[in-house]
Amino acid sequence: MTGSPPGAADHRRSVDQLIVEGISKSFGGVRVLTDVGFSVPVGGLSGLIGPNGAGKSTLFSVISGFQSGDAGRVGFAGRDLTGLSAVDRVRAGMGRTFQVPRVFASLTVRQNLAAAAPGQAGEHLIDVFFRPGRIRRQEADIAARADEILGFLNLARVADTLAGGLSGGQRKLLELGRALMVRPRMILLDEPFAGVNPVLIDEIAVRIREIAAGGIGFLIVEHNLPSLSALVERMIVIDRGRLLAQGTPAEVLADPVVREAYMGGAV
Numbered sequence: 001m002t003g004s005p006p007g008a009a010d011h012r013r014s015v016d017q018l019i020v021e022g023i024s025k026s027f028g029g030v031r032v033l034t035d036v037g038f039s040v041p042v043g044g045l046s047g048l049i050g051p052n053g054a055g056k057s058t059l060f061s062v063i064s065g066f067q068s069g070d071a072g073r074v075g076f077a078g079r080d081l082t083g084l085s086a087v088d089r090v091r092a093g094m095g096r097t098f099q100v101p102r103v104f105a106s107l108t109v110r111q112n113l114a115a116a117a118p119g120q121a122g123e124h125l126i127d128v129f130f131r132p133g134r135i136r137r138q139e140a141d142i143a144a145r146a147d148e149i150l151g152f153l154n155l156a157r158v159a160d161t162l163a164g165g166l167s168g169g170q171r172k173l174l175e176l177g178r179a180l181m182v183r184p185r186m187i188l189l190d191e192p193f194a195g196v197n198p199v200l201i202d203e204i205a206v207r208i209r210e211i212a213a214g215g216i217g218f219l220i221v222e223h224n225l226p227s228l229s230a231l232v233e234r235m236i237v238i239d240r241g242r243l244l245a246q247g248t249p250a251e252v253l254a255d256p257v258v259r260e261a262y263m264g265g266a267v
């Protein structure tokens, strides 16, 4: 990342925006992202699309701090997050899910949710000996939050099932639930509909809309363009690592440049 903070003051003023500025990233000398910049509302529903290999997952990783960018800045809800670790970005309110759900197969659904809760007092030995009451209270809070999410995501009936036994769609819901455990302001969702049957796609879309209505925003990478465009208010398009277009789903999908990038115009 660059050392000087151009635009840092803007980041502080933009309390309701995710601002991505000049992100570039190479792997072994191969440029994957080139000077990508856009901004979306923290509390809104936005999509990030592009053909296979466009750089969407890499961009997600740079925004969420799982990989460092070679250049560029990330402003979020009035803070400059550039250079912060992935954990600190989660603490700042930025949650994320992965293309391949990272649930613990040998833990139950409920345990998976509890394990996603941030900064648990019991992690520190000193708390175990000197603050047992605090640990009990925190465990009760986590259990209550997990129950709330299990009910909301319609996962209560599989709460005590091992996550390894869930369907693809249920795993996606559990991954969404894990992101919700940290009480984020915005969630970066990587392919929530991939490998999910159409009925569950509709259910996941309904849940996302309900969560967004409660003020938590989404930036969603997704190849299922009909389902995504029915859900989001705006789309960012990247192709070969560069910003190609942005606008409402109708504007973006009618754009000849976007149609050309996708399968030579067969969107």
Ligand SMILES: Nc1ncnc2c1ncn2[C@@H]1O[C@H](COP(=O)(O)OP(=O)(O)OP(=O)(O)O)[C@@H](O)[C@H]1O
Pocket (backbone or CB within 6 Å): 027, 032, 050, 051, 052, 053, 054, 055, 056, 057, 058, 059
């Ligand atoms: N760790 C890595 N090392 C080397 N190359 C990588 C690495 N991660 C990604 N790439 C390359 O970067 C490019 C962009 O990959 P990325 O997964 O970000 O694209 P994507 O738009 O998410 O693709 P898809 O839609 O197929 O998931 C690809 O050419 C990929 O092979």
